[in-house]
Amino acid sequence: MAQLPASIDDTVKLLAHGEYVADRALATVVFLALRMGRPLLLEGEAGVGKTEIAKVLAGTLGRRLIRLQCYEGLDVSSAVYEWNYAGQMMAIRLAEAEGVVDRARLEDDIFSERYLVRRPLLQALSPDPAGAPVLLIDELDRTDEAFEAFLLEVLSDFQVTIPEFGTVKAPEKPIIVVTSNRTREIHDALKRRCLYHWVDYPDTERELAILRAKAPKAPARLSREIVAFVQAIRSQDLFKVPGVAETLDWASALVELDAVALDPALVSDTLGALLKYQDDIQAMQAGKAKAILDEIKAEATGKARAV
Amino acid sequence: MSDRPSVAETGGQGRLAENIAHFARALRAAGLPVGPGSVLDAVAAVEAARVGDRSDFYWSLHAVFVKKHEHSEIFQQAFRIFWRRKGMIEKIIASMSPRSPAAPGQEEKKPEAGALRVAEALLQSGREEDEPRQQDMEVSARLTVSEREVLQGKDFAQMTAAEIARAQRAITDLKLPDDEVRTRRMVAAVRGRRIDPRRSFRRSLRGGGAVIELAFHERALRHPPIVALCDISGSMSDYTRLFLHFLHTLTEQRRRVHTFLFGTRLTNVTRSLKSRDPDEALARCSAQVQDWSGGTRIGTCLHQFNREWSRRVLGQGAVVLLFTDGLERDGSAGLPREMERLHHSCRRLVWLNPLLRFDGFEAKAQGIRAMLPHVDEFRPIHNLASMEALALALAEDESGEADPRKWLKRVG
Numbered sequence: 001m002a003q004l005p006a007s008i009d010d011t012v013k014l015l016a017h018g019e020y021v022a023d024r025a026l027a028t029v030v031f032l033a034l035r036m037g038r039p040l041l042l043e044g045e046a047g048v049g050k051t052e053i054a055k056v057l058a059g060t061l062g063r064r065l066i067r068l069q070c071y072e073g074l075d076v077s078s079a080v081y082e083w084n085y086a087g088q089m090m091a092i093r094l095a096e097a098e099g100v101v102d103r104a105r106l107e108d109d110i111f112s113e114r115y116l117v118r119r120p121l122l123q124a125l126s127p128d129p130a131g132a133p134v135l136l137i138d139e140l141d142r143t144d145e146a147f148e149a150f151l152l153e154v155l156s157d158f159q160v161t162i163p164e165f166g167t168v169k170a171p172e173k174p175i176i177v178v179t180s181n182r183t184r185e186i187h188d189a190l191k192r193r194c195l196y197h198w199v200d201y202p203d204t205e206r207e208l209a210i211l212r213a214k215a216p217k218a219p220a221r222l223s224r225e226i227v228a229f230v231q232a233i234r235s236q237d238l239f240k241v242p243g244v245a246e247t248l249d250w251a252s253a254l255v256e257l258d259a260v261a262l263d264p265a266l267v268s269d270t271l272g273a274l275l276k277y278q279d280d281i282q283a284m285q286a287g288k289a290k291a292i293l294d295e296i297k298a299e300a301t302g303k304a305r306a307v
Numbered sequence: 308m309s310d311r312p313s314v315a316e317t318g319g320q321g322r323l324a325e326n327i328a329h330f331a332r333a334l335r336a337a338g339l340p341v342g343p344g345s346v347l348d349a350v351a352a353v354e355a356a357r358v359g360d361r362s363d364f365y366w367s368l369h370a371v372f373v374k375k376h377e378h379s380e381i382f383q384q385a386f387r388i389f390w391r392r393k394g395m396i397e398k399i400i401a402s403m404s405p406r407s408p409a410a411p412g413q414e415e416k417k418p419e420a421g422a423l424r425v426a427e428a429l430l431q432s433g434r435e436e437d438e439p440r441q442q443d444m445e446v447s448a449r450l451t452v453s454e455r456e457v458l459q460g461k462d463f464a465q466m467t468a469a470e471i472a473r474a475q476r477a478i479t480d481l482k483l484p485d486d487e488v489r490t491r492r493m494v495a496a497v498r499g500r501r502i503d504p505r506r507s508f509r510r511s512l513r514g515g516g517a518v519i520e521l522a523f524h525e526r527a528l529r530h531p532p533i534v535a536l537c538d539i540s541g542s543m544s545d546y547t548r549l550f551l552h553f554l555h556t557l558t559e560q561r562r563r564v565h566t567f568l569f570g571t572r573l574t575n576v577t578r579s580l581k582s583r584d585p586d587e588a589l590a591r592c593s594a595q596v597q598d599w600s601g602g603t604r605i606g607t608c609l610h611q612f613n614r615e616w617s618r619r620v621l622g623q624g625a626v627v628l629l630f631t632d633g634l635e636r637d638g639s640a641g642l643p644r645e646m647e648r649l650h651h652s653c654r655r656l657v658w659l660n661p662l663l664r665f666d667g668f669e670a671k672a673q674g675i676r677a678m679l680p681h682v683d684e685f686r687p688i689h690n691l692a693s694m695e696a697l698a699l700a701l702a703e704d705e706s707g708e709a710d711p712r713k714w715l716k717r718v719g
Contacts, residue, residue: 008356008359028356028363035356036355072491075493083505088508107512110512183618183622185619192374196370239614
């Protein structure tokens with residue numbers, strides 16, 4: 001089990017070790033979340049690497065990753081706990097056959113750990129030999145407000161109350177990462193319990209570093225052109241601008257095609273890896289991709305000459 | 308405030324806490340929801356982070372105080388002004404080597420020039436304009452049996468100030484739509500087709516497990532979100548105010564109503580409409596908007612909505628109320644595409660057009676022809692009766708009477 005980082009610099013290193021290139025701001029908030037034992041709420045557009053942070057933390061700290069994918073209608077029985085009804089029924093029948101008459105004892109037996117089915121939230125609160133697990137509550141905005149209320153107890157006191165059983169409290173605070181794509185606003189009561197960070201698209205330098213770490217097979221020149229192109233189209237008027245995940249997808253597609261540099265035909269053939277809306281692809285097809293390409297190439301040669 | 312001692316003078320942790328508390332107060336004044344709990348958190352964060360430079364200090368406080376992306380900029384401004392003036396950060400982290408400030412310096416937020424004037428103007432304009440119309444109103448009033456009935460059928464544009472006030476009260480009493488959609492969440496039901504194993508089992512255990520008494524559950528119902536896009540251009544001004552009243556009443560009763568105003572630009576006034584008092588809510592809205600009674604750029608504003616808001620507010624089966632006369636200033640080049648996109652992103656798109664009050668209305672204007680194919684319903688909204696009809700129509704699905712196709716056919 002790895003130690004928690006002792007400083008912000010350590011956090012940057014730790015994340016870099018997990019091939020996550022974080023800027024200082026993100027490292028600060030991750031460090032504080034670990035240090036202060038507070039849940040971390042990450043918001044941002046799709047594909048900027050919010051979920052990845054939890055995975056990398058679990059990987060580098062050697063903790064178990066418990067993931068709760070949110071969806072509409074998520075409820076206690078699939079997120080927190082459920083009783084094993086069949087098992088309980090069997091226990092009752094057996095008790096009857098044996099002639100047990102003590103009702104109180106029977107109830108204690110039936111509502112015991114043995115018949116408790118642990119769902120992600122409860123699992124995250126259970127002791128783990130590798131240290132407290134990393135709990136990833138992914139895309140919280142997909143559930144409704146009612147579910148957020150269940151989370152409040154977990155996020156502030158790291159415990160869950162089961163009416164028939166009692167309160168289960170985590171022996172050690174789990175590392176909680178909550179992500180949201182902001183398809184609706186998360187309630188203030190929940191936000192108040194978390195440290196908040198908006199994960200933005202990376203700048204050129206950081207995106208290049210990410211590409212180097214994640215797609216080492218891409219030739220240097222190709223990587224530079226990919227990043228310059230993606231950065232350029234992020235400033236275009238698109239319905240959904242590509243995130244880092246799309247950049248990486250596109251890079252691996254181009255590597256598979258043995259590309260060494262971008263050219264207009266190649267770009268228009270592989271644009272589907274980068275843009276996911278037909279309108280956006282159309283807007284880029286009509287000569288615009290070529291214009292951007294020319295621009296970034298002119299800039300690159302300009303820089304080379306200056307050096 | 309002015310005699311706040313600097314950290315260097317005392318050097319203790321107490322001063323740091325005090326300064327952060329002052330900073331929190333400044334943030335609160337700037338409109339960030341900062342509670343006393345977060346001050347304690349902030350002190351703990353700064354201590355835990357053992358800040359090395361200005362940027363670390365900035366992001367540590369940011370992590371605690373900012374809970375919303377939009378607040379980032381306000382925080383940045385407040386941070387810059389507050390901590391620079393006192394030159395405090397350098398003192399706090401005096402023992403470490405200071406680097407250049409990393410807080411990105413963007414341009415200051417523009418003061419909303421004339422916002423107040425606009426608010427005043429808006430509040431007065433209704434009355435002045437209505438003076439000359441008083442006479443023909445009186446004529447029609449003589450014909451009526453009951454005052455309320457007149458009010459029902461009366462065009463909002465022809466109402467006097469007094470009538471508008473009465474209409475506003477009538478709107479408050481309006482029966483609001485009880486439209487409900489099934490969610491994927493289950494609630495207990497007396498009878499039904501789905502068995503709820505959890506409750507069934509608990510019940511049977513109560514009786515010792517001998518008999519299994521079945522309990523049922525069903526899908527929970529709830530109001531879908533309503534998103535109103537409301538045109539505030541000059542041609543609509545007589546209707547906008549009362550429609551906003553309608554939205555305010557709606558906002559009070561249901562949880563998820565989002566309101567956007569647009570003329571030449573798009574403004575989200577959802578928060579402003581949440582004030583309890585309708586007049587205050589409207590005054591807040593008008594203070595927030597800068598393009599009252601100007602022209603309309605429907606295409607541009609819809610584009611902005613589609614890009615920036617549609618994914619945030621149109622989830623979970625939203626109904627969109629598009630309130631506009633469809634008279635586009637900029638030509639209708641991009642309009643069909645934006646309408647189509649909007650139509651695809653919501654469950655139901657209802658176009659409310661006060662122009663429909665004219666019997667001879669024909670869908671001739673270019674903007675109207677561009678928009679009609681992409682709406683589910685096309686309804687008038689010029690008097691209380693039509694507002695009531697809208698409330699009813701929202702409650703029941705697709706009666707067919709507001710089908711936009713019939714308007715298109717009529718023109719041929």
